[in-house]
Amino acid sequence: MKLKHALIAAFTGVCVATPVLADLVFPALTYRTGAYAVSGIPQADGYSDYFTMLNERDGGIGGVPIKVVECETQYNTEKGVECYEKTKGLGALVYQPMSTGITYQLIPKASADGIPIHSMGYGRTSAANGKVFPYVFNYPANYWNGASAVVNHILELNNGNIKGKKIALVYHNSGYGKEPIRTLEELAKKHGFELSLLPVDHPGQEQKSQWLQIRRERPDYVTMWGWGVMNQVAIQEAANIRFPMEKFIGIWWSGSENDVIPAGDAADGYKALALHAPGMDFPLFDDMKKHVYDKGKAAGAGDQIGTILYNRGMFQAILAAEAVKVAQKMSGKKDIGPAEMRVGMENLKVDQAMFSSLGLPNFAPNLEVSCENHGGAGLVAVQQWNASAKTWSLVSDFKPTDKDVINQLIAEDSSAYAKENNITPKCM
Amino acid sequence: MFYREVGEFKTSYRSDQQTFPIALDRTGFIVSLIFAFIIIPLTMSEYWAQAVFLPFLIFGIAAIGLNILTGYCGQVSLGSGGFMAVGAYSCYKLMTAFPDMNIVICILLSGGVTAFVGLLFGLPSLRIKGFYLAVATLAAQFFLVWMFNKVGWFYNYSASGQITAPEREIFGFIVTGAKAETLPVYYVCLVLLVILAVVARNLTRGAFGRKWMAIRDMDIAAEIIGVNPLMAKLTAFAISSFYVGISGALLFALYLGAVEVGEAFSIQKSFLILFMIIIGGLGSIFGSLIGAAFMIGMPVLLKNLLVSNLGWPGDIAAHLEFMIVGLMIVIFLILEPHGLAMLWRIVKEKLRIWPFAH
Numbered sequence: 001m002k003l004k005h006a007l008i009a010a011f012t013g014v015c016v017a018t019p020v021l022a023d024l025v026f027p028a029l030t031y032r033t034g035a036y037a038v039s040g041i042p043q044a045d046g047y048s049d050y051f052t053m054l055n056e057r058d059g060g061i062g063g064v065p066i067k068v069v070e071c072e073t074q075y076n077t078e079k080g081v082e083c084y085e086k087t088k089g090l091g092a093l094v095y096q097p098m099s100t101g102i103t104y105q106l107i108p109k110a111s112a113d114g115i116p117i118h119s120m121g122y123g124r125t126s127a128a129n130g131k132v133f134p135y136v137f138n139y140p141a142n143y144w145n146g147a148s149a150v151v152n153h154i155l156e157l158n159n160g161n162i163k164g165k166k167i168a169l170v171y172h173n174s175g176y177g178k179e180p181i182r183t184l185e186e187l188a189k190k191h192g193f194e195l196s197l198l199p200v201d202h203p204g205q206e207q208k209s210q211w212l213q214i215r216r217e218r219p220d221y222v223t224m225w226g227w228g229v230m231n232q233v234a235i236q237e238a239a240n241i242r243f244p245m246e247k248f249i250g251i252w253w254s255g256s257e258n259d260v261i262p263a264g265d266a267a268d269g270y271k272a273l274a275l276h277a278p279g280m281d282f283p284l285f286d287d288m289k290k291h292v293y294d295k296g297k298a299a300g301a302g303d304q305i306g307t308i309l310y311n312r313g314m315f316q317a318i319l320a321a322e323a324v325k326v327a328q329k330m331s332g333k334k335d336i337g338p339a340e341m342r343v344g345m346e347n348l349k350v351d352q353a354m355f356s357s358l359g360l361p362n363f364a365p366n367l368e369v370s371c372e373n374h375g376g377a378g379l380v381a382v383q384q385w386n387a388s389a390k391t392w393s394l395v396s397d398f399k400p401t402d403k404d405v406i407n408q409l410i411a412e413d414s415s416a417y418a419k420e421n422n423i424t425p426k427c428m
Numbered sequence: 429m430f431y432r433e434v435g436e437f438k439t440s441y442r443s444d445q446q447t448f449p450i451a452l453d454r455t456g457f458i459v460s461l462i463f464a465f466i467i468i469p470l471t472m473s474e475y476w477a478q479a480v481f482l483p484f485l486i487f488g489i490a491a492i493g494l495n496i497l498t499g500y501c502g503q504v505s506l507g508s509g510g511f512m513a514v515g516a517y518s519c520y521k522l523m524t525a526f527p528d529m530n531i532v533i534c535i536l537l538s539g540g541v542t543a544f545v546g547l548l549f550g551l552p553s554l555r556i557k558g559f560y561l562a563v564a565t566l567a568a569q570f571f572l573v574w575m576f577n578k579v580g581w582f583y584n585y586s587a588s589g590q591i592t593a594p595e596r597e598i599f600g601f602i603v604t605g606a607k608a609e610t611l612p613v614y615y616v617c618l619v620l621l622v623i624l625a626v627v628a629r630n631l632t633r634g635a636f637g638r639k640w641m642a643i644r645d646m647d648i649a650a651e652i653i654g655v656n657p658l659m660a661k662l663t664a665f666a667i668s669s670f671y672v673g674i675s676g677a678l679l680f681a682l683y684l685g686a687v688e689v690g691e692a693f694s695i696q697k698s699f700l701i702l703f704m705i706i707i708g709g710l711g712s713i714f715g716s717l718i719g720a721a722f723m724i725g726m727p728v729l730l731k732n733l734l735v736s737n738l739g740w741p742g743d744i745a746a747h748l749e750f751m752i753v754g755l756m757i758v759i760f761l762i763l764e765p766h767g768l769a770m771l772w773r774i775v776k777e778k779l780r781i782w783p784f785a786h
Contacts, residue, residue, distance in 0.1 A: 030742065032741075032742060032743030032746070033743050033746040033747055037743075070741075070742050071735075071742060072731075072735075072742035072743060072745070072746045074746065076691070077684070077688065077691060077692065078483075078684070078692070081478065081684070082478065082479045082728070085474060085475045085478040085479060086475050086479070089474075089475070100588075101688050101691060104588065104590055104592075104686050104688075105684065105685065105686050108592075108605065108606030108685060108686075109606065109685075111606060112606045112607050124588070125587075126587075173577060173690055174589075174688050174690055174691060175588035175589060175590045175688050178587065178588050178589045179587065179588055181587070182587045199577070201690060202690050202691060202694065413587055420592070420594055421594070421595065421605070421606065422595070
């Protein structure tokens with residue numbers, strides 16, 4: 001009886017899955033609601049606005065129109081899986097789960113279905129080993145690059161000697177926040193600093209005790225792996241205990257306008273890592289304005305344009321679009337599928353000449369993907385917040401990270417995964 | 429006219445005491461089983477299986493479990509999420525420690541482990557009742573989630589703190605891991621749900637259930653007539669946790685594949701299961717199932733209706749979904765405080781005398 005109810009419900013609701021052919025389909029697992037919306041909205045807007053611009057200006061990629069299918073996940077893994085199941089039949093080319101939890105969930109599913117995943121700067125770090133994870137990409141940099149970049153930046157500030165210094169990691173108590181711990185522990189051994197771990201539980205609004213502990217222990221530096229509402233609360237709490245902001249360094253997910261503006265002037269000098277340049281001083285934004293904003297086709301409320309995470313979303317779309325171009329060239333057909341897309345992603349090369357031709361000179365460092373390295377070069381910069389001008393600016397170049405430590409950890413972790421899942425590492 | 433007991437003569441105690449004394453009910457039960465075992469698997473799409481049917485089957489088991497404790501024995505529990513986590517993590521530990529063990533045995537054993545943990549957390553129920561017990565079980569929820577996050581042994585010291593189900597098969601069909609097929613997974617969940625529901629139904633009809641209900645209705649009176657409250661409450665906690673643990677193990681191993689304890693088994697899960705039994709009907713096995721169907725199916729249906737059919741933006745639909753589901757819960761509770769199961773019971777009563785009410 002109960003199943004009858006469910007079945008009737010099912011049939012009245014069967015309305016999904018009308019495959020759209022001859023389109024390049026990019027599912028966007030977004031979260032515009034919930035505790036993470038503050039981070040999710042700008043990213044989702046940037047991602048879809050760039051594709052809208054390509055459709056308006058060039059009629060798609062290589063003449064094939066693009067279709068972005070949004071699905072709301074609320075940053076929740078179960079909803080993310082539902083979205084994946086719902087959209088995979090539409091001819092999805094690549095998934096950008098925008099959440100480490102959902103990425104972990106989708107890695108086995110998408111690998112079995114043969115659809116590539118691009119977890120750009122998040123997700124499972126050891127997926128950088130393309131021999132074990134042929135369908136998963138995390139270029140241009142991963143969390144372990146981030147952890148090393150934080151330590152490198154602190155090393156630089158201290159003339160290369162941080163023996164005996166104390167560094168605290170404030171992290172989202174989830175797979176995402178735990179990712180850097182192993183690398184930081186290795187680096188602590190190597191450089192002789194002391195690491196203390198302060199987990200913050202979902203959703204991250206309650207951090208009083210963590211910051212009380214920081215006030216008591218007085219670490220020399222604090223680094224943060226936060227997301228959504230957790231970021232602004234942490235920066236506010238740091239300001240409350242008068243922790244020096246220039247000694248507080250967030251990961252690239254903890255450095256957007258929405259994170260620092262609520263703390264006002266107190267956030268001045270806060271640092272975060274960067275994968276790309278901030279701001280709107282790029283010729284590409286003229287095209288975006290002409291073809292998207294002025295026509296009223298901007299996604300969302302259109303109030304996030306030019307923020308860090310908006311640019312990140314755009315960067316994701318740009319890398320996806322460039323991979324499509326590579327795939328179209330290599331396969332010789334315009335209307336590619338996920339298999340061609342995977343090849344395109346694996347052979348993606350982006351250099352400064354290309355960035356200039358896209359209208360984004362000096363936007364991000366060069367990128368080269370190969371089968372052995374799905375993680376890119378791992379070049380990371382540091383950006384700093386200026387509260388009076390309300391702008392982020394890069395305070396360092398895009399610098400390499402500690403390859404020795406990271407590559408060894410990637411090899412260890414990916415071979416453990418390969419063993420657990422009976423995968424023979426090889427290039428496809 | 430059609431639905432009545434008139435003309436059905438019971439000649440033995442056995443037939444008089446059966447679960448479905450009315451012939452139409454029995455047919456309905458068999459038809460719904462045929463539906464569940466044959467027609468749905470033949471017609472369902474991958475999406476509907478993943479989005480509706482599998483979670484329904486899995487949470488149905490959890491709802492039955494909580495209903496045994498809360499609906500039949502009257503002990504309010506907000507720790508179901510934590511107990512599901514116990515089931516999931518013990519299943520993971522068993523799967524990785526004994527790779528050759530059959531997955532169904534793993535799942536049943538993790539139910540056993542959860543029953544033991546539930547027993548421990550049930551001990552305070554002997555001294556405290558009502559809201560105070562709810563707070564004690566809330567402590568279980570937070571403690572268990574904290575423990576699975578904190579102690580590396582539970583997640584085999586994996587870097588991300590996640591647990592991932594390795595590949596296992598039943599009769600040659602892969603049911604866990606990346607290559608798991610939906611249909612075998614569906615059947616495993618369905619068979620477990622049917623068996624557990626039948627067991628629960630018979631437990632609650634028998635001596636156990638009568639003792640639980642006596643404790644629920646008035647514990648002092650129950651004690652005076654000879655019900656041992658220690659035994660009654662602890663068996664309720666143990667059996668309820670066994671069900672909830674199995675549901676957690678299924679959710680992890682067969683459905684999600686990889687689990688992050690803070691998210692998958694948070695307090696929201698405890699509330700979800702509690703809502704299921706409140707909406708479905710306290711003290712009813714059938715109610716647990718319709719409650720689960722309502723709480724699982726409603727958001728998915730609304731999402732499909734609003735986003736796919738009406739083309740609304742996803743965020744507005746998501747907000748509206750909260751409001752509509754919330755509103756429906758309130759309306760249902762005002763119209764029928766005893767849940768959908770009571771509504772069903774009233775319909776049956778009316779049908780018995782229809783169309784000649786006098």
